[in-house]
Amino acid sequence: MGFGAPKISNEEERLRALAEYRILGTQPEQCYDDITKIASLTCGTPISLMSLVDTDTQWFKSMCGFETKETSRDVSFCAHAIASSEPLIVEDALLDERFKSNPLVVEEPKIRLYAGFPLQTPNDQRIGTLCVIDRKPGHLSDHQHQIMEALSRQVVTLLELRKRSIRLLDALTHMHNTEGILTTCSYCKEVRDSDGEWQHLEKYLSKIADIRFSHGICDLCMEKHFPDVLEVWSDDKLDLNSKKNKPECKKSN
Incomplete structure (x- = not known):
């Protein structure tokens, strides 16, 4: 059967x-x-x-x-x-x-x-x-x-x-084996692919590997491009610390 x-x-x-x-x-x-x-x-x-x-x-x-x-x-x-x-x-x-x-x-x-x-x-x-x-x-x-x-x-x-990890490893291994080196722009840091086209690194990696990106802003770029935001954050932190450290008034009898 x-x-x-x-x-x-x-x-x-x-x-x-x-x-x-x-x-x-x-x-x-x-x-x-x-x-x-x-x-x-x-x-x-x-x-x-x-x-x-x-x-x-x-x-x-x-x-x-x-x-x-x-x-x-x-x-x-x-x-x-x-x-x-x-x-x-x-x-x-x-x-x-x-x-x-x-x-x-x-x-x-x-x-x-x-x-x-x-x-x-x-x-x-x-x-x-x-x-x-x-x-x-x-x-x-x-x-x-x-x-x-x-x-x-x-x-x-x-x-x-x-x-996804395997695909990324394969892509990076292939890139190393075929080209030996990744060509980047000294100024804008874009990457040149095998066809001679310049593109952002994340776009290049997305083409050769099954990965996606999320975005944030590093501390150095925050200081360079958004000093006003940092100033507001610093003021907020000072106000918060001031409130935390302010002694409470005792009620008189």
């Missing part, structure tokens, strides 16, 4: 999105382990996993209460869970036609309760799940359900930060 999940219509795009994170086969990381631990404690289950569904396997980046690093995709509950954007909740696998003969149900870890929450990227690709597993039937409360949804979103946020 086959246990395979339904085919994913956008499987090629989904696998490409997974590959962009370059996370398969990497070592355990505390940030993900903390999330699976919180999931297990929140739901009161002995097992919690961060599962990433590859072509033929499901690989566990983080495991709580489980030792196996990967299983075949053919027997994977998570492969079923990524078929929909909604969580997959199986309260008793022995009563579910899809899973009652699954090796993970009839043998170790003897899954009965499974609750898998898809890890959905900003481009709507479901690359895996954050799931909790119990060896006895059960269900999740509304409160537990909401926390699991929030934790699954947090996993994706961490993955996105990883991807």
Whole structure:
């Protein structure tokens, strides 16, 4: 009997999105382990996993209460869970036609309760799940359900930060390997790209890497360009300190 999940219509795009994170086969990381631990404690289950569904396997980046690093995709509950954007909740696998003969149900870890929450990227690709597993039937409360949804979103946020860091490193490495040096204007500090065009550094980096910028004003520029503002701030601070240090008048009897 086959246990395979339904085919994913956008499987090629989904696998490409997974590959962009370059996370398969990497070592355990505390940030993900903390999330699976919180999931297990929140739901009161002995097992919690961060599962990433590859072509033929499901690989566990983080495991709580489980030792196996990967299983075949053919027997994977998570492969079923990524078929929909909604969580997959199986309260008793022995009563579910899809899973009652699954090796993970009839043998170790003897899954009965499974609750898998898809890890959905900003481009709507479901690359895996954050799931909790119990060896006895059960269900999740509304409160537990909401926390699991929030934790699954947090996993994706961490993955996105990883991807942006990798892209920035790749871009800077490529820039160093191809040009060896970054040409900047001695006066305005604009950068010249490979086409000879001059542009602000943030515009240049935005073109070669997936990063965004926020803006502020450093202390030196504040002193140089906004002395009036600094003067007002200084006066306000003096008034505030004066009020704080002013002795209170005692009432006479």
